[in-house]
Amino acid sequence: MGVSKGSNMNEMRDPPQRPKGHRPYYFDDPAIDQLHSAVLALTGELAVALDRIDSLERQLAARGVVPADAIDSYRPDAAASQARMQRYTALADRILKPFRDYRENLFERQQHAHKE
């Protein structure tokens, strides 16, 4: 970004990451606020990604590389479907890892307690 830290006013200091002042929380458990915040930021990034795909499709159509209806009418063949299924499984696996870790940790502790 070419922005360096320092107190010298000839340099450029990074603006603060947070505004000065008290940050209110709305739910009894701050984790719920944090989850809402993360979901909204994620939605924003999804909107950016969707815009990028939309821009790409329109550019490809405008240049005659991929006709406008080619994506909508596309159906994956058997090999592509298979690859997608594997990707869904891997994605679910990654997303659900914290839950799996929690469960396995719980199970290990129960086994440990049983041995004692």
Next chain:
Amino acid sequence: MSSFKRHAMVAATNHDEQARQDFVTAFRGHLSGRVMPGAYRVYQKRVEPAFVKAHARPPADEDEVRQWMTRDPYYQFWSAMQRRSQEILWDAVIDPTERQWASLLAKSRKLAGKARGSRKRGSLHIDPQLQVPRYHTAADIHLQPGGYHTNFTADDVAAGVIYDQGINIYMNGALGPENNLTGDTLVAYLREKHPDFKPQRIVDMGCAIGNSTVVWGRAFPKAELHGIDVAAPVLRYAHARAESLGVPIHFSQQDAEHTNFKTGSVDLVLSHIMLHETSRSALVRIMKECHRILRPGGLMLHLEIPRGRDAIEKFMHNWESYNNNETFARYMTHIDLAAEAVKGGFAADKIRVDEFAPKLDVAQMNYAEHFFWKILAAWR
């Protein structure tokens, strides 16, 4: 899509930066238009009835509403989203500003340099000795990191670049292509009420980036026009912006509580949504200062944001006070602006407080389905 005008001092956006700004603009519009009105329905359908059941009377004021509404899950959800959208708004504007910081600084220096060489152009006077009031520095107003006043480098303009684009997104484009709505509103008020008043010397207090000041410059091109503010980076930006738009304005870093304008030297003194950012004691001192600098027969005009008509509206308008670092704003709910003007030295029979309803969509109102600007007018 935003109609925001891309003048020379706007930070240009790349594809993803623009997408982030568009998303947060649309999302805030959705919150205001579709989610916020639900808070009023929830209040009518379950919060107020529950209060009445418990106390055998409706809530007496916005503080009683607050005690119950802040426990309601719908209100909690809307508040969490509203707060987060404000944080994301600044992030979306800060990224392109940081990326082009050096070139924006160079542009502002060039525009200021050109103005220095011409008597027909505006000017800029920064006062490094000026003490920025505590009501500015205690918390970053509107959650803008660093507020209006922080310099991150020499001759910094970043706070102005960020503020200009940020406030346009804040009201879903309602402020207009040059963030001209508040200026337009007050000019329209003056034209309607006093069409023959032709000010020669105008002072706009708390002008920030000079978005309203430019409107006055266009409305009264022959007048000598001054914009003052306590924050240096927004003033430097205001100067460069006004020069790029071709409107000559004299900007100076001054505190509205005590300026360097000569007694009785000003025809028209203004502010646009500034008073609620000050403090109880500052408010009286600002009124006194307006009274001092105005000539006999001069006019004072202050545009203020609405504070609501009933307890629930008052509570909703105070959302910004508790959640958007508008720390003083909630006290304005019970401050009689006309009485403040009297304390400042204006004669009671020369003061008016009017309401002015702008043509806005509910998606642009943030906290209420009915919106009235408040205008304090007083003759010296």
